[in-house]
Amino acid sequence: MLLDDRYPVLETLESRDGVTLYRVEGGLVFYFDVRTPQDKDRFYRYRAAIRRLEELGLLEAQVSAKPGRYYAFFPERPLSGRRPPKEVLAALAPFGFGPEHVAMGEDKVAYLAPWPLRLGAARRGRGGFWSRVAPGLFLLGLGLLLLAQGLYRYFNPPEYVVPDLVGKTAREAFLLLRDTGLGLEVEEGNDPSRPKEVVLEQDPPPGTRLRAGRVVRLVLNQARLVPVPDLRGLPRAEAEDRLSGLGFQVGRVAAVEAEEAAGTVLATSPPAGTPMAYGARVDLLVAGERSGERVVVPRLVGLKREDALFLLNAAGLLPQVEEVPSGAPEGLVLAQVPGPGEAVLPGSPVRLRVAVQGAVQLPEAFPGTPLRSVVLALDLPPEAQGRQVRLLLVDARGAQVVYEGPGEEGLRLSGTYQVLGEARFRLYLDGELFQEWAP
Template sequence: MLLDDRYPVLETLREEAGVTLFRVEGGWVYFFAVKTPEDKERFYRYRAAVRRLQELGLLEAQISAKPGRHYVFFTEKPLSGKPPPKEALAALAPLGFGGDHLAMAEEGVAYLSPWPLKGRKGATGRGRGFLLGVAPGLLLLALGLWLFSQGLYRYFNPPEYPVPDLVGKTAREAFLLLKDTGLRLEVSEGNDPTKPKEVVLAQEPPPGTRLREGRTVRLTLNQARLNPLPNLQGLREEAAEARLGELGFRVEAKALLESPEPLGTVLATDPPPGTPLAPGAGVRLLLSRGQGVGSTVPLPQLTGLTREEALFLLNAAGLQAQVEEVPAGAPPGMVLAQEPAPGTPMPPGGGVRLRVAVRGEVLLPPAPPKPRERTLNLTLSLPPEATGRQVRLVLWDERGEQVLYEGPGQEGLGLEGAYTIQGEARFRLYLDGFLYQEWTP
């Protein structure tokens, strides 16, 4: 038997509550059968505990959360009798795990068990041992009567708990707030790159709702998947900057290269298109400076000069000026800013933007025309590689990303529909989070 096409199974050691422990070549695998919301919550709580130990540098493990392949692999290590470290116990306590779930190695934690391990032999009081030996029936009877009375009380007086406000809390904070409420927890994944990973994005029911013990609170945890950088090649410099701003990216630097493309056309980006980036990430643009422009001249310092002085210097250097008038407290006609920066090598005839202070009426450049809308028809059959994998089909246009399908894949599964787009558009097909295919309609 081969688990996930990676781990040859040597022996099945234990199976309990939908979790099976296998001994494989090189270590152990805890394999979770995730079929119900309760199974999913149990696995995500166990995965969160493993990650806490990894963040502390105490554990080495490989985690899989793919559909039908929910497991954790631990490398085989010699076990020792050393006690678990305090930081590990503190990190595991909010998630319902303790020292009896940890197997220790000399250099750290060997593995984390979803069930309590075989307990240590401890000393017991002689009086209690005597009582258990002499009158076990009395103890069992007393315990049964107590449990029966508690059951009757809870049946006729079921406790209710107010649902706390969990949106914006971390996963650990949410677990702590719900730990002693008697409410069950169900977790699903969400995606908001503007917020930290594993932060609660939404909850159901809303805060303040009173629920009886055993009812379920559903949370959406942020996985903060990064947005891919779009293809900016061929766009004008202004359009590329506007596109990056819409996606939450910024222009980190620019460079000019002689090419047949018109001045200011984007030739390439660093990083390349399709690279996942976090919000606020910087992008470097390689721009065309035209072809056959000859030698360059350094752009002089223009900020602080009057409009007439700046235009005179640009005319003397053989450069073109584009003036934007802005209201400011500076004297009218003073140059407030320039682009490119002083000292930038400029080809003859190159353009320079000037921002000049004015009072009263302000002349602004005309707004760029809105992209024309059109309708696209899509008909797609999933390839054989999509079987058993998580599929995500998205449509990119001038307005950003639109998710067309997200779910389990199957060979030949048909996806079709009509979609309204603006400007340039691209389809992207992801398998298990990795880009499989990209095409332009």
């Protein structure tokens, strides 16, 4: 077997706690199986301890922290068996390592183990009887001690005092809880007045005593601002729903007389596009009731022609129907003017655009004038997908609707039309001119 395409394995000496010790050509390799954040944290603490010894000139090693290749290689050195000096122990103490993790060479540290050493496994065949037996006896005694401590902790789980984490950064909170045995859950909060990534709330509160394994919940500040939406032209109820959905509060609502239907939003304060904090208040200015008896225009778009005509007649309004070719079902109302909710005088006209199938027959505006034929063959462009499409044929007689309806990329529009004089096709997407050409 070849580790990391560079270290031929001679034998496997030991494997425990997710770490395998190999004897390779030229030295030893401690190979970490990193699967969880705890495993990665353990490896980086081990790597930091090795780097500290290297900085002091007390150790030589090659460390890899590439994904899937977490290991440390130590060149083979003769072991002295002497106790690590004070400077070695002082350098390792902040990282949780002690003399039981260190194997000393003649002049410096030979290698650092991630768990208490069994020197016999790494020094197989070296030294006298006691040099092989003493470490085993020591580890046996240490194992019995740890077993006793583990049983005691199992039947008497320790309690930890929850620290005060409010105002701390996410990293500071993690470091304070890392060695307590307590779990951590985080949810987002939003307070633009506080720095981002600081703890806004915690549960349970500071000073609470919890047993190991219990969870501390934190609310972490994201401090996001939300722009005020453009609500002009919307009915008041719909505008208030949109504000609530974005996390704003509806503030004062003022009404003024206007040409728009009663309840239509005219403006907001702050104006549309202003970045605001979550929960901020937005005031509305809406159109009030106009003087005189009025009739509210019903919503007709999406109804069949006969249903729309019935509603208009019942409301005392005058329907005006314009048929336009469309891919929509025959007789479906595509648009209406005035719009739904607008208040108009009784007998006012309401213009409906109704879908029909087939080509448009353009009326002859100038009798006796010779007409010519033009051919249309158009595949709607990708920009038309999901947008409202309107195609006009403009000649000396004016503009006529060739197609009006929902857009779809690649939709084929074709036909032959009679025109008078110079003619042009005009393609509109969502009411804006997209393309114009002569047939």
